[in-house]
Amino acid sequence: MFSTAKRLIQLGCMTWLATGCATSGIGIEPDSMALPERWQSPSNTSAVSPGWLDELDDPALASLVAEGLANNHQLAAQRALVRQSEQGLIIAGADLYPELDLSLDISRSRQAVDRAVGGPQTSYGIGLDLGWELDLWGKLSDGQRQANLTLAARRAELDAARLDLASDLANAWYELLATEQQLALFSRRLHNLEQNLEVIESGYRLGLGSALDVYLARNDVESERARVEAQTQLRGEAARGLQRLLGRYPDGRWTQLPALPLLQTPVTAGVPADLLRRRPDLQSAWMDLMASDAALAIAHKQRFPSLQIQASVGDESGRLPDLLEGGLAWSLAAGLAQPLFNAGRLEAGEGQARARVEELEKRFLDELFIAFGEVENSLGRSQALQAQYEQFQQAERNARLAEELAFEQYRKGLVEYSTVLEAQRRSLDAQNSAIETRRDLLQNRVALYRALGGGLGNEVRDVATLAEKLPNSEPLNRVADQRE
Numbered sequence: 001m002f003s004t005a006k007r008l009i010q011l012g013c014m015t016w017l018a019t020g021c022a023t024s025g026i027g028i029e030p031d032s033m034a035l036p037e038r039w040q041s042p043s044n045t046s047a048v049s050p051g052w053l054d055e056l057d058d059p060a061l062a063s064l065v066a067e068g069l070a071n072n073h074q075l076a077a078q079r080a081l082v083r084q085s086e087q088g089l090i091i092a093g094a095d096l097y098p099e100l101d102l103s104l105d106i107s108r109s110r111q112a113v114d115r116a117v118g119g120p121q122t123s124y125g126i127g128l129d130l131g132w133e134l135d136l137w138g139k140l141s142d143g144q145r146q147a148n149l150t151l152a153a154r155r156a157e158l159d160a161a162r163l164d165l166a167s168d169l170a171n172a173w174y175e176l177l178a179t180e181q182q183l184a185l186f187s188r189r190l191h192n193l194e195q196n197l198e199v200i201e202s203g204y205r206l207g208l209g210s211a212l213d214v215y216l217a218r219n220d221v222e223s224e225r226a227r228v229e230a231q232t233q234l235r236g237e238a239a240r241g242l243q244r245l246l247g248r249y250p251d252g253r254w255t256q257l258p259a260l261p262l263l264q265t266p267v268t269a270g271v272p273a274d275l276l277r278r279r280p281d282l283q284s285a286w287m288d289l290m291a292s293d294a295a296l297a298i299a300h301k302q303r304f305p306s307l308q309i310q311a312s313v314g315d316e317s318g319r320l321p322d323l324l325e326g327g328l329a330w331s332l333a334a335g336l337a338q339p340l341f342n343a344g345r346l347e348a349g350e351g352q353a354r355a356r357v358e359e360l361e362k363r364f365l366d367e368l369f370i371a372f373g374e375v376e377n378s379l380g381r382s383q384a385l386q387a388q389y390e391q392f393q394q395a396e397r398n399a400r401l402a403e404e405l406a407f408e409q410y411r412k413g414l415v416e417y418s419t420v421l422e423a424q425r426r427s428l429d430a431q432n433s434a435i436e437t438r439r440d441l442l443q444n445r446v447a448l449y450r451a452l453g454g455g456l457g458n459e460v461r462d463v464a465t466l467a468e469k470l471p472n473s474e475p476l477n478r479v480a481d482q483r484e
Contacts, residue, residue, distance in 0.1 A: 099131045108121070142298045183228070190228055197221050220421065239254040275371050
């Protein structure tokens with residue numbers, strides 16, 4: 001027996017020396033990647049601000065983000081995933097230690113021979129069993145390392161989910177403000193058209209206008225009423241989208257909305273290499289890659305010998321009080337197992353794990369360059385949108401003056417009503433374009449902050465951290481109470 005065990009150990013050691021106990025399938029090193037020293041789009045290369053919500057200087061938005069981080073259901077589900085990984089780490093670490101089981105048995109039986117002694121027999125037994133697999137090649141340690149890396153990946157995913165939620169809330173907030181301003185614009189235009197219609201109908205009754213002008217003015221009024229109704233629906237949908245992100249019932253009602261802000265401060269974008277340490281989604285992808293590499297090491301070491309130690313101690317008696325009174329029976333055994341033939345299953349498992357590492361490595365590189373592209377696009381779009389906004393502002397001023405002048409000239413009989421209609425259309429288009437571009441500027445700024453991996457403000461982080469310590473049923477006002 002001992003000579004056989006010795007030969008198996010020698011065979012395992014030879015296999016280990018031939019293949020190497022430490023194995024890795026990762027072929028990239030993020031720190032040594034050749035990246036450009038600055039972004040291709042014009043930008044400020046100073047360090048990225050640690051709190052982009054503070055830069056937006058919008059207390060209402062900061063309050064909404066804090067509420068969303070505390071109450072959003074998808075974020076709560078992501079926190080549950082982190083807790084699952086925390087328990088998985090405990091499970092993986094437990095494999096490194098012996099397992100001890102206590103058993104207490106009672107049995108009652110009757111056999112044919114029992115008739116002579118008067119009936120069924122009862123027996124009691126107690127046992128203490130110990131099992132332990134020695135971590136000869138570090139396979140169990142690799143399992144714990146994999147669980148650690150998986151937990152780190154889930155925590156990074158949670159950080160990425162927080163950033164995504166804050167970005168989605170900011171975009172939804174600015175979308176709601178924009179739809180509110182557009183609704184106000186269309187309502188004002190409807191009011192002006194109704195006033196114009198009264199003037200035109202009055203002039204027609206006095207013989208100073210044509211029936212065609214009256215029909216055209218009435219058509220404008222009805223079309224604008226339809227536009228106001230459609231915009232009211234869009235405004236309600238925007239409010240519901242924001243309420244859903246906040247974990248509220250989406251009733252579509254929202255009051256006291258401010259105007260869209262205008263950002264004047266530029267964004268500091270840092271350098272491309274900063275994304276590797278700033279973006280939590282990239283950190284999560286890298287940790288998942290490292291965890292798969294640990295799984296490869298485990299699959300590699302499954303082909304090595306395993307050493308199990310089994311020990312037990314116990315007693316058995318026909319009477320419960322007699323247990324442990326006599327000498328206890330005990331046993332101690334050690335078993336060494338070396339896989340010899342399994343039709344290629346273990347080798348295929350290692351090949352599968354290696355292919356998984358290659359897959360996640362390519363996915364990480366793809367996500368990395370997608371992240372670079374997001375920053376470049378947002379930086380380039382920022383300049384283009386700023387130029388467009390300035391042009392639309394000038395066009396809005398000119399269109400408003402042209403609309404007022406056209407109607408005055410129509411009242412004096414100097415121009416046809418079609419000229420007034422064209423001036424009104426251009427004025428509306430210019431004002432609506434200015435609102436949309438202002439919204440696009442804000443949402444692109446949020447997209448740039450997200451692409452750069454910008455952190456949240458200190459106050460928002462404090463509220464979110466406190467909220468995560470409370471049960472899921474606790475409302476946000478409880479968070480505010482505890483802060484005070």
